[in-house]
Structure formats: C-alpha cells, structure tokens
Amino acid sequence: MPKLKVNDIEVEVEDGLTVLQACEKAGAEIPRFCYHEKLSIAGNCRMCLVEMEKSPKPIASCAMPATEGMNIKTNTAFVEKARKGVMEFLLANHPLDCPVCDQGGECDLQDQSMFYGVDKSRFKENKRAVPEKNMGPLIKTQMTRCIHCTRCVRFATEVAGVSELGAIGRGEDMQITTYLEHSMQSELSANVIDLCPVGALTSKPYVFEARPWELKKTETVDVMDAVGSNVRVDTYDWEVKRVLPIINEDINEEWISDKTRYACDGLLNQRLDTPFIKYNGKFEKASWSEVFKIIKSKFENSSKDKVCGFVGDLTNMETGYIFKEFFDRTLNNINYDSRSDNRFLDNSERENYIFNSSINGIEDSDLIFLIGANPRYEATILNARIRKAFVNNNTKVISLNDVGDLTYPYKNLDGQTQTIKTIFEGSEEISKEIISASKPMIIIGESLLKLNSSEQLFNLIKNFLKKNNKFTDDWNPLNLLSCDAATVGNFDLGILNNEKNLLEELKSNKFEIVYLVGQDNLEFNKKDEFVIYQGSHGDKGAEIADIILPGSAYTEQDGYFTNLEGKMQKAYKASYPPGEAKEDWQIINELAEVMNNRKLFNDKEELESSMFNYLKLQKEKQITINEKQKISDFQNEKLNIQIKDYYFSNAIARSSKTMIECNNSKLNIKSTGTDG
C-alpha cells in the first residue's frame, strides 16, 4: 500500500491505483476526458496533468501508477498552465456550436473549459471538419466535435463486446467510426452517448428535444427487463423525454440497455386515457362511474367460480397485491395468476424462482452453465456482467443451446433435454466440472420451465447441486433468469394458482368474466367472456376487452418492483397518468368500493404496510402448496429458446417508434423511401 502526498495531504492507496485515484482520495478534483473508471486507461486527452516532484514535465495522472513517496501538486501555477495549454489544443478544432449542440448544459468540455480553460482563442486558422458517420438509429453523430478520447471505442470493445468502433486515420485526420459505417450491433450501444464527454455522439431520438436544466429528474427503476436497472427519468411537463442510467454497482453498474433507454417514447403513444366500453364491436368513451356500474352488475350476475384474473408483466407489486386482495376479499375467489404460460413453478421456497447467486456473484463464479437461456436478449445488463467476468477472470461459460453471439465465447451442447438429464445424473464430463467448481452458476431460463418435463429437470438439477454440496452459506448456484419486471414480485405475493390450470380453463372458455391487469400476453380464443382490461397501453389485451380501465405506466405511479435477484426496489412517480387515467391500485380500490361500499385500503400507505406485512409473513412460513408431484415419464425434447422479440417484449416497447427503428436496422431492412 503506497503512501504519497497530494497537495501536502498524505494518502495511502491500494496497490495498482493511479495517481488520479489517489488525488481523488485526497479530495483534489482532476479534470479528465478520456479516463473512465469502468474502462481501460488510454491517457490520450492529457487533461489530467499534474505536477510531480522531481519530474521536469507534468505527468498524466490517469496513466501513472501511484508509488511510494510521490509528492503530487494539483493546484500550482504550473498545473494551471498545463491545463490551459491542453484545453487550448482540444478547443483548436472543436466548433463553437454550443447553442445548437444537444450536449450543452451537460458537456464535460463546456464545464471544464469554464473552470480550467482560457477565455480567448489564439487559433486563427480554419477548423477541421469531419463528415458525419452513420451509427444506427440511436446514435446521432457530429464528428467535428469529437476530441478523440476513445471512450466509445473502449466501451464497445471492452464492455459491450462488439469490436465495431475504431479510430481510423491519424493525427488531425483521425476519425472515430464503425467499420464502413455499419450501425452498431449491440443492445448496449447507446451507453456511448453518456460516455461521450462532448457532443459528438448524442441521442438521435432525443435530438433538440430539451435542455437538461428544463427537465425534472426522477430517480427510479426500470421495468423493461427483470434486472431492475436503476435509471433517472427526465420529464418535461407530462412527457418522459429520456431515460438515463444511474450508478448501482450491485445491479447495472453504469450501463443500461437500449430498450431501457429508448422504449420511453412508447409512453406517449397508444395510451389509454379514458374508460371505454365496447358496443357492437366498437369502443366508446365512458365515465368511470358508468364502467364501474357495469362491472359491478356483471360480477353480481355471474357465479364467482366463473371469474378469473391475470396480472401482467409490468405491474408493480402494490397493484398486484391489491388485485389479489380484491379477489380474496371482494370476490372470494382465488382464480388469479400472474403467469401467461404453462410454466413450472414450485414456490414453496423462494430460491426456486430467483437469481440466487446475485448479479455481483457472477464475477466470483468460476463456471456458468446456461440452460434454456439467452441472457443477451433476456437480461442484457446481466449478460454484460457475464462478459465482465469472462474478461477479468476468464470464466468458463457453457450453454445447452447454440444461442448465437453472446459477446463472449462459450461451449455449446446439443440442446436436447436428454443431455441435461445425463449431465445432472452425474455421468458426464461437465458433471465433474460442475462438481469440482467452487462457485458454479446454473442459469435456468424461462424456456426450460415451459417444457413438458420441466418439473423433473428442475428437481434433478436442484437435487444434483444439493447432493454435491454446492449450496453453501455464501453461495447458491441455482439461478432462475426471469424476463419480466413483475415476475418475481408477483411470485413473492403469491399471485399464482397451482391448484387449477387457469390457462387451460381459459382456453376452453370456462370463464364468464376475465379481469386483466396489464396482461397482454394471453393467447386464447375469446367467445362469450366479458373481458375487463386495465392497463396503460392499447395493446393486445385492450383489443379483446369489453371494458377498458385506463391505468398508469411505471413512470406515472409509485410502486415496488422486485428484480430477478429478489431485490425490492421502488419506482417513483416521474409524470402523471394521461387524461382520465388513474393509478392502478386506485382503480381496483375504487372498484371494490363500488362493489362493497367499502374500500380495500384507506390510502396507499395502508396498502403498502399491509403488503409488507404479507411479504414478511410469507418469508417466515415458506408456503407449501405444491405437495402433489406430477408423475409422468421423462421424455426427451428439443429445448427451443423462445425469446420474445427483443425490441417488442412488452406493451411500452411495442408502442415505441424508436424500438421499431432499432428492429428494422437489426433486420437490415433498406429504406425504400416510400415507407414514410
């Protein structure tokens, strides 16, 4: 642990840290452009120059390892002059177009030239102009502004795992580009916009929309996948203008996926803003009291066994809980479920449906076995973590299926369930590898749980791991990769029915009333059912509805979500629901009041405390509903990984124009000029 002095303050830093990090520890701020904590060190912007005793020249602190006895000065006239000089060079070719630049107000170059730069220019010559580059539908380029920090190149190569960006040419002619200007094929591509310290790479969908100081910023969580990335939602009036990542080292580090970032324009389209009633196949606007009255009479005129309810993939836990309460207390019925497919779930223990090793645990693991999962599309941020583990520790990854490029190499097997069986019966080479690994991770995708023999396979895997003592106090190798934000929360709340197969009964048209809360993924042929749809978007669920109750999206109401690791996080209200729409819990509460003249809960706080109470009780007594084991013969199946279309995986993303563009660029559809 070297000790050194920074501005006469003594600091002791860990081995391998740089002078810049030591300076930060001593509280001295160092300006920088190319240096970034999460990327490799480039040392090419020279902005972080500091004075070191016995060195005649200033040193680049980001690239200099901190060593014993250094004496660093960051506040001398020498350093100030060095910074001014670097700043002048950087600005020599940088255009003065801040008024029309989208980075204005949150630009590192702008801020740092205010603090460390010179207020005049001595550069009388012509500035360099660089042609714009095509980097796909998300990244707008204005390469004249580029200062060649190469953060984007390093991000693409190291974190995203797609070596498509590079710096071509040299000296003044150096340009950052993708190979022959193909769009970047990564689900993390838009993070380069945040990384770019200047306005060279800016957000295409957000172009000229707003200035950062005009936006209201709300820190919340994302619901586009089950990872629960921490995000900041920026709103201008009602509109959600953009979504940016915030740092959470345990979950998303500093990155978010393109879907998280850009599906937000789906919050503006296809919105349900008033209650609707279907008359003769046509929706007509109605008032809340009208629709509640109709729903009440419908519920009263049908027997309670003929009512069922489904909760969707983006529903927050409060809504799920009050929905359950509504069925339990108001309708006296347990015909509700949160699953939209026949997936196997043994919820007697919580570890059966969460990602037990945790996202941070990926970095400690020494063997990762993917079964029926494609983390690149099912949980992009988690996949980036696996890549990080591969890059840092050379972690071995095995996948049952060949799932294409995962941004890291893996060994793929034949995709047959027979293979899983033989491996977890212990007779294969891989079985031995799992046994000898100290921290193996078995990542089970949802596709496996949908198979006919999913129960046997799941129990086989779990028992194998148990038998070989892979479950220890600090390690749990069993990982379920959920795809949807609400999945784990709904399971925690017990919104499922393992006694009856509700889906089968729904498909054979046994119900009279179907109540859908944000559930758009059910596939059944509607006959005489009366369908109530409550949700935010006019999607598949609303299409088949007879009554539509306009609800709110995740940015429009406070609500808890539990991510795939089982971490409970609160999403905060950034905007408000459009038109007549209400918060989801409120709708159900009011409906209960209409039915029984009594609200389920007086206010949101009561609902929340009741919900937490329920969760606590559940934790204490691990429920054992699933006693009867399905007895059927194992049969070999081909395990097909069914991934929902990545850019259209939920109602919000399906309403997003940006996601359509992303999808098109992926399919490489050439614009014909007639497609609008």
Place this chain on the structure above:
Amino acid sequence: MSLRRPAKNQPETFEFNSSSIKEANKIVLKYPEGKQQSAVMALLYIAQKQNDNWIPLAAMKYIAKFLDMPYIKVYEVATFYTMYNLSPVGKYFVQVCTTTPCMIRGANKLVEACKEKISDKENELSNDKSCSWMEVECLGACVNAPMMQINDDYYEDLDKEKTIEIFDKISKGEDPKPGSYRGRLNTEPENNRKTLMDVKNA
C-alpha cells in the same frame, strides 16, 4: 495529407496465393500463442505486394479472419500507415519526397515533372494506366536530394529534365537505372572525395 479512403471499386474477394500464405504463416509463427494479431502489419504488406501494390477491403477482411481479430482493428492499422495504399496505384508507383532538404534542392520541379508526365493530381493513374505518383514525407535520402522512389528503387540527385527522362524510359517499358543521376557513388561527395584521402577503402 488528408484521411485516405478505400477505393470505390473494390474486388469482391481476396485470398492469399500459395507463396503469400507460406510467408504469412512464417510471420505468424514469430509471435507467441494468442498474440498472432501482432502480425497484422506484416500481413497487410504481403497482401499489398500480392495485389498490385494496394490493399482492397476484401484483403482486410481476409486478414482479420486469418488472425481472428475484428475488421475494424485491421482497418484502423491500414488507414493509419501511409505506406499502405488503399486504392489502386500504377505499375510504376512514384513517390516524390518533398520534405525540407529535398524541397530546398528543388523537389517542386520533380512534382512539376510528375504533373506533366503522369497526371495532374496525386494518386491518379496516368493515361496509359501504368503510372501514378504521390508526394511523401522524408524517405531518408537527404544527402542525395532531391529524390524519388519508384516501386522499390531510389532515384537520386534529380532535376526536372532527368525526371522526365526517367518517366520517358518507363513509358517505353524500359527499366531506368536506380541511384544517383549525377554520377555519384551512393552518398559520396560530388566530383571527388574531400576527406580521408589516405584511407583507400573508406
């Protein structure tokens, strides 16, 4: 100098011929296991030699696959170094040095000769498609300034007339003699040696 761009007309495919493959494999072997990508510069040069002194995009892709590295990384290297030609050059590829010593000794006259005899602009093929020229930075023969390089040979101590003479020979298909055009042996002083007179073989 500005950023050099790959040529518009690109061949569809490129492959090393047998002698190039032999040479390439020999170079790749020089690097330790897992560091084969270090051979990229040598391989680009082999590709350039094989393909009439220029590197098509197909060759970059081929080399990227050969060394198992991303296309963009090969592209970066090829655009960085000016001695890799990214568009077709003449069978006789003339490089005129215009850095200070040559410039003082009249390199601009050589450029004039190129413009008259080959093409108006740099990097353009002559009318008979056999020749192209470009200005380059110092080629390290300042003692014999002004000079130019045609393919692998240096032509030194030139002036406009002598340059034109060389070009005339080229267009007739003859190979002009490389070296000094004022009768010097290598870089020895003009007319006669002035120092080390007593050392016979100096």
